[in-house]
Structure formats: C-alpha cells, structure tokens
Amino acid sequence: MNWGSWSNFFAMGGRGFYVWGAYLITLICIVAELGLLARHKRTLRQRLTQMLRLNKQS
Amino acid sequence: MAINLFKFSSPATFYPVAGKLIPVFYGLAAILTVIGLYLSFFVAPTDATQGEVYRIIFIHVPAAWMSMFIYLVMAGWAGLGLILNTRLSSMMAQALAPTGAMFTFVALVTGAFWGKLAWGTWWDWDARMTSELILLFLYIGYMSLTAAIDDVRRADKAGAILALVGAVNVPIIYFSVKWWNTLHQGASVSLIRAPSMAKTMLLGMLVMALAAWMYSIAVALSRARLIMLEREKNSAWVQDVLEKKS
Numbered sequence: 001m002n003w004g005s006w007s008n009f010f011a012m013g014g015r016g017f018y019v020w021g022a023y024l025i026t027l028i029c030i031v032a033e034l035g036l037l038a039r040h041k042r043t044l045r046q047r048l049t050q051m052l053r054l055n056k057q058s
Numbered sequence: 059m060a061i062n063l064f065k066f067s068s069p070a071t072f073y074p075v076a077g078k079l080i081p082v083f084y085g086l087a088a089i090l091t092v093i094g095l096y097l098s099f100f101v102a103p104t105d106a107t108q109g110e111v112y113r114i115i116f117i118h119v120p121a122a123w124m125s126m127f128i129y130l131v132m133a134g135w136a137g138l139g140l141i142l143n144t145r146l147s148s149m150m151a152q153a154l155a156p157t158g159a160m161f162t163f164v165a166l167v168t169g170a171f172w173g174k175l176a177w178g179t180w181w182d183w184d185a186r187m188t189s190e191l192i193l194l195f196l197y198i199g200y201m202s203l204t205a206a207i208d209d210v211r212r213a214d215k216a217g218a219i220l221a222l223v224g225a226v227n228v229p230i231i232y233f234s235v236k237w238w239n240t241l242h243q244g245a246s247v248s249l250i251r252a253p254s255m256a257k258t259m260l261l262g263m264l265v266m267a268l269a270a271w272m273y274s275i276a277v278a279l280s281r282a283r284l285i286m287l288e289r290e291k292n293s294a295w296v297q298d299v300l301e302k303k304s
C-alpha cells in the first residue's frame with residue numbers, strides 16, 4: 001500500500017475525520033481505562049497499607 | 059491436573075502468578091497492535107466500494123467481537139461462582155465487566171462514525187445496533203448492581219443472575235443480521251464459509267483482534283488482583299504482599 005505522501009495518509013481519501021475520529025475515541029477509551037485502573041491501584045494500596053499500620057499500632 | 063487447578067483457584071497463589079503474567083500480556087498486546095495497525099493502514103488495499111472509510115473495520119469488528127466474547131466469559135465465571143461458590147470465579151467476572159463495557163462502547167462509537175458515511179446516519183434502531191446497545195446496558199447494570207450491594211457474597215450472586223439472564227442477548231446480537239432485515243450488513247467472517255474480504259484485510263483484522271485479546275487479559279488480570287487485595291484484606295497473604303511493597 002502506497003499513500004504517496006503523509007498528507008494523503010492523513011486525509012484518508014477525504015474521510016479523515018471519520019477514520020481518525022473513530023481511532024482517536026478508541027485510543028481515549030483505552031487510555032482512560034488504564035488511567036482509572038492505575039489510580040484505583042494507587043489508592044487501594046495506600047488505604048490498605050494505612051489500615052495495616054493502624055492495626056499494628058493497636 | 060485437577061490438583062493444580064484448585065491450587066490456582068486460591069487468590070493467594072493466583073496473585074503472584076497473575077503479577078508475573080500481566081507484563082507479558084501487555085507486551086504482546088503492544089507488539090500485536092503495532093503489527094495490526096501496520097497491516098491495517100499500509101498493507102490492506104483501498105476498498106473498491108467504500109474507499110478508505112472501511113479502515114474503521116480494524117477496530118470496529120475486533121471491539122464488537124470482544125464485547126460479546128467478554129460478556130460470555132464474564133457470565134461463565136459468574137455462573138461458576140454461583141454454582142461452586144469459588145472466590146476467584148466471581149472476582150474474575152467482576153474484573154472483566156469494565157473492559158467488556160469499554161469494548162461495547164468502542165464498537166458502538168466506531169460503528170456510528172462508519173454508519174454516518176455508509177448509511178448517512180449516526181444511529182438507527184435496527185436489531186444489530188439496538189441489541190449491542192442493550193449489551194452496554196447489561197454491563198453497566200451488572201457493574202452497578204454488584205457495586206450497590208455491600209455484602210460481597212450477595213453482590214456476587216445477584217450479579218451472576220443478571221449476567222446469566224443477560225447472556226441471552228449475545229446470540230441475538232450475533233444472529234440479528236440473519237434473523238431480521240437490518241441496516242447493518244451481514245457477517246463478512248464466519249466459521250462455516252470462506253470470508254468475503256481481501257486476505258490482507260482479514261489478516262489485519264485478526265491481528266487487531268488478537269491484540270484486543272491480549273489487552274483484555276492483561277487488564278482483567280490487573281483488575282482481578284485489586285479485587286483480591288480488597289476482598290481478602292484481612293488475610294495473612296495480603297498483609298505479606300503489602301509489607302513487601304511498603
């Protein structure tokens with residue numbers, strides 16, 4: 001497959017908005033899922049370590 | 059074999075094993091995505107009737123496949139948890155739901171972009187699209203229901219019943235294009251006959267689908283690990299894990 005130039009590639013035969021729009025939203029969804037998961041991991045670990053520390057003190 | 063399976067169904071054993079596997083699956087997902095995108099944009103030819111727009115297929119179809127497949131796996135784990143009362147099964151079911159919902163959403167949105175050009179409309183209440191939208195609501199319903207019940211065992215049971223009843227929707231989605239006269243086209247790829255598309259297009263789609271598989275496994279395993287820590291926070295193994303890290 002030869003696009004000739006990068007501008008042809010981004011234009012997607014004049015349908016760039018639809019093709020790249022679909023890909024961009026997919027990318028956002030994946031990044032959002034990974035971001036939420038990472039945040040969940042961080043807060044959960046913080047909460048559980050804190051709990052553990054409190055349990056040891058008492 | 060049976061002994062091994064039961065050993066791995068204990069969260070304390072599963073947790074470290076999953077931790078080692080997750081980077082492998084993320085790595086495979088990344089590599090396959092790069093190969094898949096290369097095939098999709100630089101190897102697969104322009105479609106004779108649709109031009110370049112059809113390239114949405116490389117995310118649309120894998121996402122739609124995952125949305126249905128993850129639901130069935132989720133319902134299967136939930137059902138197993140309901141029958142056998144195994145802790146891990148219900149955790150796996152809950153770990154899969156958000157990823158399934160994400161892929162359902164992606165399938166719907168990419169379909170809307172494609173439909174706007176192919177049919178002149180973002181949305182139509184045809185059987186395929188409506189049943190896929192119901193799938194999204196089933197995922198959201200499952201997540202809300204299990205989150206709303208404080209008692210973990212009851213939440214698992216209620217969620218499992220919802221997931222199992224909702225599983226009826228999956229064959230409806232799959233066969234909707236055959237059973238009804240839908241705006242959505244029929245399947246281009248099926249198990250019983252040769253696919254009706256160029257080989258390189260098909261290859262791109264399959265590699266992207268494989269990438270979606272690897273991604274789903276990685277994300278579901280990481281989420282399952284968090285659910286395990288949370289649920290078993292008072293057990294000795296979780297305290298060991300936390301002490302090692304802090």
